Amino acid sequence: MKKILTSIIAIVTVLTAFTSCTNSGKTNGKSGALSSNVAEKVYVAPGEHDEFYAFISGGYSGNLTVYGLPSGRMFKEIPVFSQFPTSGYGYSEETKPMLNTSHGFIPWGDSHHPDISQTAGEIDGRFIFINENNTPRIAKIDLKTFETTEIIEVPNSAGNHSSSFVTENTEYVVAGTRFSVPIPQRDMPIKEYKGNFQGALSFISVAPETGNMDIKFQVLMPGFNYDLSHPGRGKSHGWFFFTTYNTEEASTLLEVNASQNDKDFIAAVNWKKIEEYVNNGGGTMMPADYAHNVYDEHTHTATSTMKKEVRVVNPAEVPGAVFFLPTPKSPHGCDVDPSGEYIVGNGKLSANLTVHSFTKMLAAIEGEKFDGEAYGIPILKFEDVLAGSVEQPGLGPLHTEFDGQGNAYTTFFISSEVVKWKLGTWEVIDRKPTYYSVGHLTIPGGNSRKPQGKYMFAMNKITKDRYLPTGPEMEHSAQLYDISGEKMELLLDFPTHGEPHYAAAMRADLIKKRSQKIYNLEDNKHPYAAKSDSETKVVRKGNEVHIYMTTIRSHFSPDNIEGIKLGDKVYFHVTNLEQDFDVPHGFAVLGQNTSELLIMPGQTKTSVWEPTKVGVWPFYCTDFCSALHQEMQGYIRVSPANAATPLKWSMGEDIE
């Protein structure tokens, strides 16, 4: 009996020891598998909202995708530079002008760097800008409607890559050229590149209230490749910094020929000085040809205007406006810390990470301590502007972002990792692998005076085995890290759409409260809108037939149409009369040689149909709008070209 008692006591003691051990593990918090519940950190319960929006570039999809963080859930794909059959963007008569350029209609684009508008150096969530790399354009997306509302083509530019970053008060959205080209374009031998090609840095002004874009001036720089850029902020507000590569000015086999110089440059551009010069009549108006496309949310229609000239500035003619900061080995990312003091040049072929000091740069300019010049632009001495360098942090540095706590995070493509280091001391604090070969990284509030910290996500170029295989072609992968502690913690893998080139992210609250639910039917100024069933009609103008059609749960009006003839061009102008949140209607007709329309409440969209066959063809609603969605259909009769069928339409009664 005594023995049994003793063993029971022993067991209880051991159990207690275990329990207390677990308890102490919990209270210690930070270490061990028990302490950090990663799943909990990214779990957003059903019906709950994410804390952050992330706007991830679709890269070669030409679009912009909207995600929630920390869940990594995708909410929307916003069509920007590519036709989007899901909504009819770029297919509908109203949106085709958005994709107009000086080269004609272009159905595709390569979107790269989204950047959110700012006020006083802080992200304000009004607009998001994104650049098209291939046929240089800058787009503006209104974050009230999450729709692309403006696209401006950038003349004299090629490979619009060091774009589209905004200044502290969204005075400008800046677009730099990756490829230098003959300016103006002309027929000339490629091998005469050196000294003849130029690189344009475009400063596109943004109207404070409306956000309307206009190219204020272009700085015509030497024929280097302008890779990435960022604005100065705080003390360096008024300056803009661009990384360059190919200062060798090679036009062939760049992988070798553009990697010869020990140092390339970061170009520091004092845009305030150039703005003043331009405001006083400086620069010259040069003939040009570029499209400016604007979407009006009241007419629900875009218009495309061709512009015929642009103001260009020769930097050599504006003393004190542009300087070159020597930076080792083909720097890629050009990142400015929240204080505006440090300019990080991510020399992608360099062993070290170079950081320049804005204060030292000003002093060097003041002291006129130049190390020669390039095409009339003074070159500062490397040692004079260097703040410090992070020694051997990894291989292939590409981009750096900041957490607002004095730390920087740099991606390394070759060694496939993110490295956290300290500004000022340049010491490496932590490193975490990425899967695989990371390009950009984003911290919410990144390009601003006040990064919002908490999370960082890496956008990887290679996916391989991270998800269930989907054949040779896979979506790219992003990785979310918790950066609230001293060490980074990998929380989540999530697939992204297209090529997640770069992303802008911010706290959800500002955008969330402004997000529009419907378009007011009263404000619809579309010239072909029918704002009630009684306004519906069918009008013939020669061989054009305009159908003023309405949709409301669950019918089209009219839904029987006769009198169309072969050879007619039929315009379905469909107005959605709904005024309830999230009740779109769709429209498709058999044999339509274009996409469907997806029409939001209060909106009008137009689809053109040129019937090729005689018959009675159905049309229907493509969006499961209501319990009677399957009944939401109609017929349109197409008669031979010489038929005498009169034009008639009806709804709710037999057509007579």
Next chain:
Amino acid sequence: MIVAALLPLGLFLFPLWRITLEAPQYPTPLAMNIHINDFSDVHPHDIKNINLMNHYVGMQYIPDAIPEFKVFPVAIIITTVLGLLIAWKGNYKWFLGWFILMLVLSTAGMYDFYLWEHDYGHNLDPKAIMKFTNKDGTVMGFQPPLFGSKDILNFKAHSYPQFGALFLALGIAAGFLAYIVGKKKKKIFSP
């Protein structure tokens, strides 16, 4: 008594009643305010959306105006003027008369509201898209409750008074209070 007569004027400032419809697809419920002289949306376009829902079961559209919107405001103004006259000239016994008049008128108003609701919920389009029957085989009605909450198909309907009704009720109560106080004073001053 002056207070009693003036309080019902609150009906011109605040809605009298509210009918709210909740359903899973409406995280923000649909709701309609009933004023002394108008129906109004609680959130933009609510009435339009209530009509859209109701057309599936053949209910009539909520009209822009009903005759009561002309009668009720006049009735309230007349009773207010009457109340003020009584307060100025009349004695406490008249206060009781005003109180009873108001009670009768309010009850009549509620009855009228009930009749309208009943018609709205039962006078259905014979070509209704969806027809529902009760367990006993009779045609299902969709009348919202006069007061309280009720399940109607996928909707939960709530019908409750608003600030306007509170002002009216306080006015009526104040009328009665004025009568009681008047009666007591009468006793004190007439030995």
